[in-house]
Amino acid sequence: MPETARRADLLPDRRSGTRYGNRPTMKDVAARAGVGLKTVSRVVNGEPGVTADTERRVQEAIEALGFRRNDSARVLRKGRTASIGLVLEDLADPFYGPLSRAVEEVARAHGALLINGSSAEDPDREQELALALCARRVDGLVVIPAGDDHRYLEPEIKAGVATVFVDRPAGRIDADVVLSDNFGGARDGVAHLIAHGHRRIGFIGDMPRIHTAAERLRGYRTAMADAGIPVEDSWTSLGVTDPQRVSRAAEEMLSGPEPVTAVFAGNNRVTVTVVRVLAEHRRPVALVGFDDFELADLLQPGVTVVAQDAAQLGRTAAERLFRQLDGILVTPERIELPTRLIARGSGELPPAG
Amino acid sequence: MPETARRADLLPDRRSGTRYGNRPTMKDVAARAGVGLKTVSRVVNGEPGVTADTERRVQEAIEALGFRRNDSARVLRKGRTASIGLVLEDLADPFYGPLSRAVEEVARAHGALLINGSSAEDPDREQELALALCARRVDGLVVIPAGDDHRYLEPEIKAGVATVFVDRPAGRIDADVVLSDNFGGARDGVAHLIAHGHRRIGFIGDMPRIHTAAERLRGYRTAMADAGIPVEDSWTSLGVTDPQRVSRAAEEMLSGPEPVTAVFAGNNRVTVTVVRVLAEHRRPVALVGFDDFELADLLQPGVTVVAQDAAQLGRTAAERLFRQLDGILVTPERIELPTRLIARGSGELPPAG
Numbered sequence: 281m282p283e284t285a286r287r288a289d290l291l292p293d294r295r296s297g298t299r300y301g302n303r304p305t306m307k308d309v310a311a312r313a314g315v316g317l318k319t320v321s322r323v324v325n326g327e328p329g330v331t332a333d334t335e336r337r338v339q340e341a342i343e344a345l346g347f348r349r350n351d352s353a354r355v356l357r358k359g360r361t362a363s364i365g366l367v368l369e370d371l372a373d374p375f376y377g378p379l380s381r382a383v384e385e386v387a388r389a390h391g392a393l394l395i396n397g398s399s400a401e402d403p404d405r406e407q408e409l410a411l412a413l414c415a416r417r418v419d420g421l422v423v424i425p426a427g428d429d430h431r432y433l434e435p436e437i438k439a440g441v442a443t444v445f446v447d448r449p450a451g452r453i454d455a456d457v458v459l460s461d462n463f464g465g466a467r468d469g470v471a472h473l474i475a476h477g478h479r480r481i482g483f484i485g486d487m488p489r490i491h492t493a494a495e496r497l498r499g500y501r502t503a504m505a506d507a508g509i510p511v512e513d514s515w516t517s518l519g520v521t522d523p524q525r526v527s528r529a530a531e532e533m534l535s536g537p538e539p540v541t542a543v544f545a546g547n548n549r550v551t552v553t554v555v556r557v558l559a560e561h562r563r564p565v566a567l568v569g570f571d572d573f574e575l576a577d578l579l580q581p582g583v584t585v586v587a588q589d590a591a592q593l594g595r596t597a598a599e600r601l602f603r604q605l606d607g608i609l610v611t612p613e614r615i616e617l618p619t620r621l622i623a624r625g626s627g628e629l630p631p632a633g
Numbered sequence: 634m635p636e637t638a639r640r641a642d643l644l645p646d647r648r649s650g651t652r653y654g655n656r657p658t659m660k661d662v663a664a665r666a667g668v669g670l671k672t673v674s675r676v677v678n679g680e681p682g683v684t685a686d687t688e689r690r691v692q693e694a695i696e697a698l699g700f701r702r703n704d705s706a707r708v709l710r711k712g713r714t715a716s717i718g719l720v721l722e723d724l725a726d727p728f729y730g731p732l733s734r735a736v737e738e739v740a741r742a743h744g745a746l747l748i749n750g751s752s753a754e755d756p757d758r759e760q761e762l763a764l765a766l767c768a769r770r771v772d773g774l775v776v777i778p779a780g781d782d783h784r785y786l787e788p789e790i791k792a793g794v795a796t797v798f799v800d801r802p803a804g805r806i807d808a809d810v811v812l813s814d815n816f817g818g819a820r821d822g823v824a825h826l827i828a829h830g831h832r833r834i835g836f837i838g839d840m841p842r843i844h845t846a847a848e849r850l851r852g853y854r855t856a857m858a859d860a861g862i863p864v865e866d867s868w869t870s871l872g873v874t875d876p877q878r879v880s881r882a883a884e885e886m887l888s889g890p891e892p893v894t895a896v897f898a899g900n901n902r903v904t905v906t907v908v909r910v911l912a913e914h915r916r917p918v919a920l921v922g923f924d925d926f927e928l929a930d931l932l933q934p935g936v937t938v939v940a941q942d943a944a945q946l947g948r949t950a951a952e953r954l955f956r957q958l959d960g961i962l963v964t965p966e967r968i969e970l971p972t973r974l975i976a977r978g979s980g981e982l983p984p985a986g
Binding site for chain 2: 363370371372373377380381384388393394395396397398400405408409412413417552556559574575578579580
C-alpha cells in the first residue's frame with residue numbers, strides 16, 4: 281500500500297493538547313465556489329471530471345477561505361476534541377497491539393483522540409460498546425467485529441459517524457472493510473508444507489463462526505484439494521484458542537498409529553501453544569503459523585509463519601475513516617492486503633519417519 | 634492479595650447490555666437507618682466500631698430497601714451505561730495486555746464498560762485523554778501516568794470521578810496507587826546475578842524520569858552496594874526502549890577490554906532486544922530481565938525474569954476504583970504487590986572467561 285503510506289507521511293504531525301475552533305469545511309468551499317460537494321472532493325483529490333474553469337474557481341475558494349484538506353477541524357463537531365473509537369476483539373492478543381497503535385498514530389496525526397474498548401469476542405458487547413462510543417460522540421468508529429449483523433449501526437452512520445471495519449467484514453450492512461488475504465495466506469502456507477513432502481497435515485484454528493478462521497480453513501482445504509490429498513476428519517480442529525483446548529487438539533493429531541507430520545496453526549494464539557506441545561514431542565513435527573509473533577525467529581527451530589501486516593491494516597482502516605470524515609469516499613470498498621510467508625525452519629522440516 | 638481475589642470471585646457476573654434504573658444507595662440506607670454514611674460503610678465492610686443495636690438497624694434498612702453492596706447501580710450516574718476509563722501508556726507493550734484485560738473483567742463484573750486510551754508516554758496527551766474521558770462522563774479512571782503532576786484531575790475527583798493510579802504513582806495529588814515492588818524486584822534480580830559469581834553487571838533501563846525505571850535502577854545500585862561492588866559509569870544505560878538504542882547500549886557494554894559478564898534488563902521491551910543481541914554474541918552472557926514475557930521459557934537458554942503480576946495490578950486497581958464508587962474507601966492508599974524471580978537458565982550462567 282505505498283499510496284496509503286505516502287499519504288500518511290504527508291499528514292501534519294499535530295501536537296497533542298490542541299483544540300480547534302470553527303475552520304472552513306468542504307461545504308464552505310463548495311458554497312463559495314458555487315459548485316457541489318462532490319466537485320470540491322474531485323478537485324481536492326485530483327480526480328478527473330472537472331473542467332479547468334471549475335477547478336480554478338474551487339482553488340480560489342480554497343485559498344480565500346484558507347481551507348486545508350488535512351486540517352483536523354474537519355473531524356470536529358463543534359467545540360469538542362475530535363475523537364474516534366476503536367472496538368477491539370481482545371485487549372491481550374498481541375496481534376491487536378500494532379493495529380491499535382497504528383490507528384492511534386493516524387488519529388493523532390489528525391489531531392484526534394483514540395478511545396478503545398474490547399468486545400471480548402461477544403457480539404452483544406460489541407454492539408453495546410460501539411453504541412456507547414457513539415453516545416459519547418466519537419466522530420468515527422473502527423470496528424473489529426465480533427458479531428455478524430451490524431444493522432444496529434445504520435442510524436449512527438446516517439447521523440454522520442464514519443465507520444470502517446477491519447480484520448473481519450461487516451455483516452448485513454454496506455461498509456468499508458480492510459482485511460488480510462486470509463484465504464490466500466493459509467493456502468500458500470499449507471502448500472509450503474506440501475512442497476516439503478507432507479501429506480498428513482493438521483489444521484488447528486479459531487471458532488468457525490469467525491470470518492478469519494473460516495477463510496483460513498478454506499485456504500487449508502483448497503491447498504489440500506489442489507494437491508489431491510483427501511482431508512481426514514481428525515486432521516482439523518476448530519474452537520476456542522485457549523491453551524487447554526489447543527494442546528489437547530494438537531496431542532490428539534500427533535498420537536495414534538497415523539499421526540500428522542505437520543501442523544498449520546490458524547493464528548498466533550494457536551501457534552504459541554502448538555510450539556509448547558512440539559517442544560515436548562519426541563519426533564520433529566513441521567509447523568507453519570498464521571500471524572507473525574515476537575521472538576518467532578529466536579526459537580529453535582525458528583517458526584515459519586504467514587505474516588499479516590497488522591500495523592498496515594490499522595493504518596489503512598484509519599486513513600479511510602478520516603477520508604470518510606472528509607466526505608471524500610462515497611462508495612464503501614473492500615480492501616484486501618497481501619500476506620507474506622516467512623520461512624524460518626519449522627515449516628521446512630521433512631516428514632518424520 | 635487474597636482478600637481482593639476473594640471479593641472479585643463474589644462479584645455478580647452481569648451480562649453485557651444491562652441498563653440500570655434507580656436502585657437504593659448507601660445514602661438511602663443511611664437515611665432510613667438514621668445513621669451516617671461511614672457507619673453504613675463499616676457495617677457493609679464488617680469493620681469494627683459499630684454497636685450491635687446500630688448494626689441491626691442498618692441491616693434492617695438494607696433488607697427493607699433491597700440494597701446490594703455489589704450492585705452495578707452504584708456506579709451509575711442516572712440513565713447511562715456505567716463506564717470507567719483506563720489511560721494506558723503504550724497500546725503495543727504486551728505488559729499492558731493482561732493489565733487492561735483484568736481491569737475490563739472487573740468492570741464487566743460490575744456491569745460497566747471499559748474505555749481505553751493511550752498517552753504514548755506523553756504527559757500532555759495523558760492529561761488531554763484523562764480529561765476527554767471525564768468530559769465523556771466516565772464514572773472512574775484508572776491511570777498509568779506518563780506525567781508527574783496530576784493536579785489537573787483535582788476538579789474531576791471533587792466532582793465524584795473515582796481515580797486509581799497503577800504501575801506508577803500519582804504526582805502532587807493524594808490518590809490511590811497500586812504498584813509492583815520495582816525496587817525490591819530489581820535488587821533481588823541483581824543479587825541473583827551476584828550470587829552466580831558476577832561482578833561486572835550492566836543495567837539497561839527506560840528513561841529515568843519514569844518512576845519504575847528509576848526504582849529499578851535504585852534496586853540495581855543497592856544490590857551492587859550491598860555486595861561492595863563499585864558501579865562503573867559505563868555499566869548503566871537509561872533511555873528510550875526502542876531496539877536501536879537498546880542494542881547499541883548492550884553492544885557497548887559487551888565490547889572493550891573489560892566487558893560486563895551479565896546484564897540486568899529494566900523491562901520486557903529491553904529484555905527482548907538484549908536476547909537478540911546475546912544470540913549474536915560469541916561468549917555466553919548472563920541475563921535477568923524485569924517482567925515476564927511470552928515464550929521466555931522456550932528460548933535457549935530460558936530467560937530468567939523478575940515477574941510482575943500485571944493482571945493482579947489491574948484487578949487490584951479496578952477493585953479499588955469500584956470500592957471508591959461505593960463510597961467505602963476514604964483514605965488514599967499505596968498498595969505494593971510483590972514480584973517473583975523465575976530462574977530459567979539465562980540468569981544462572983557463570984561469568985565467561
